[in-house]
Amino acid sequence: MNSRLIKPLSLLGLTLLLSACGGEADSTQARGPDPKLPEPQRGLLPSMKIAEPAEWGSQKPTVPQGFAINAIATDLKIPRQTLVLPNGDILVAEGRGGNAAKLKPKDVIAGYIKAQGNTKVKGGNRLTLLRDADGDGRYEVQTVFADNLNAPYGLAFADGKLYVANQDAVVRFDYQDGQTQASGAPVRLTALPAEVNHHWTKAMTISADGRYLYVGIGSNSNIGERGMEVEADRAMVWQIDTQTGAHKPYATGLRNPTALAIQPGSEQLWAVVNERDELGPDLVPDYLTSVKEGAFYGWPWSYWGQNVDSRAHPQNPDMVARATKPDYSLGSHVAALGVSFSIPAMGDRFANGVFVGEHGSWNRDNPVGYKVIFVPFNDGKPAGEPVDFATGFRGEDGKTRGRPVGVTVDPKGALIIADDLANTVWRVTRQP
Structure with a gap:
């Protein structure tokens, strides 16, 4: 099927057609450490x-009482992830990547549907620097720090080195x-898998000592339908030596690890992961999990531990048997794309836990996500129900005004939110 055949269809007619095919009903998403999973559909x-x-x-988005939210940068070119530099400046990675061919008619239809909910702005392929020189909360300096990048996404900093994860390196x-502008061209440290690039985003974080980068590399398919040959070195987190560029698989079976963070104190790596589609509106849960070295998390043969996915061929019982169950369900199809650990400066209610940016579903008749949530922690692990922190990106009128991607906790106690639909960076602050 060619996309030219789709265009004459009205948005309303296409939505009704697809909803009828899906046949789903209202449902409460299973969230938390032990979700009750429904049968596949x-x-x-x-x-x-x-x-x-x-x-x-x-x-504006809605935030809890005692907090305020303001746009600190607008008219950007698809902001994805942000990084707060030691002097308080904020770097914003802007761009759009991917080049995967559509395999089936449903891929063409899904691609068309998803495109309607995305910005029409061309990706910037750049880093933009934001500066609040006088500390009044208004970032009056907005300048291009580096350009001519290739769909930059993940950002990290340590020891006078700024690392950028382009879609290919x-x-x-x-x-x-x-600095307000890079002093020269970047140096390539490590090439990243970029063939097909169905899931192109390359999430990244760095160890506290600056020795290792961790890079999330998504699968090249939903469930291996392109063949496992194109999945080499994908659906995993790499560990990269910052001195030599040498890399190795750190953890595998993670379908699309879209954001990574190091837990303060324990130095444990955590990730949010987008799981597989086409098993119904309430499968499979996207999740937040600690990432253990050498662990396998199921993709493509199983999900949420040992729940076998019959679509993956050939079946692999040995791999299913060793699949690690994730720590915390975020709900199915919320499309979590950001994660950041909180600090005490965020206030008692939000002092211990993580913020998660949820980009929002495209494959549910009843949309989910489209917000930033807070997952409370206790004894170093997720505990309790998630709390809505920034909402209103999708309004009660059904209109979508923003879609959260990266979230970053500023050491000053603010939360930075990248919104790639409104091409805006928001800053949430506590009020006196």
Whole structure:
């Protein structure tokens, strides 16, 4: 099927067609450390719901009492992830990647549906620097720090080195405190898998001592339908030596690890992962999990531990038997794309846990996600129900005004949110 055949269809007609094929009903998403999973549902097509974009106008996202939210940068070119530098400047990675061919008619349809809920702005392929020189909360300096990058996504900093995960390589800049522009071209540290690039985003974080980078590399398919040959070195987290660029698989079986963070104190690596589609509106849960060295997390043969996915061929009982169950379900299809550990400066209620940016579903008739949540921790692990922290990105009128991606906790006690639909960076602060 060619995308030119799709265009004459009205958005309303296409939505009704796809919803009818999916046949789903209202359901409460299973979230937490021990979700009750429903039986898989298979059909011709999953339900798909267009995220109809609208302008924010005078509106803003809603945040809890005692907090305020303000846009600190607008008119960006698809902001994805952010990084707070030691002097308080904020770097924003902007771009759009991917080049995977559509395999089936449903891929063409899904691609068209998803495109309706995305910005029409061309990706910047750059880093933008934001600076609040006088500390009044207004970032009056907005300048291009580096350009001519290749769909940058993950960002990390240590020991005077700024690391950027493009869709095809990790590159490095030398950085001096206060720079507003890179002093030269980046140095390539390590090539990353970029063939097909169905899941192109390359999440990244760095160990506290600056010795290792951790890079999340998503699968090249939903469930291995392109063949496992194209999945080599994918659906995993790499560990990369920052001195030599040498890399190795750190953990595998993670379908699409879209954001990574190091837990303060324990130095434990954590990730949010986007799971597989087409098993129904309430399968499979996207999740937050600690990432253990050498562990296997199931993809493509099983999900949430040892739940076998019959679509993966050939079956692999040995791998299923060793699959590690994730720590915490975020709910199915929420599309978690950001994670950041909180600090005491965020206030007692939000002092211990992680913030998660949920980009929002496209494959449920009843949309989920489209918000930033807080997952409380106790004794170093997720505990209790998630708390809505920033909402209103998708309004009660069904219009979508923003879609959260990266979230970053500023040492000053603010939360930075990248919104790649409104092309805006938001900053949430505690009020006196």
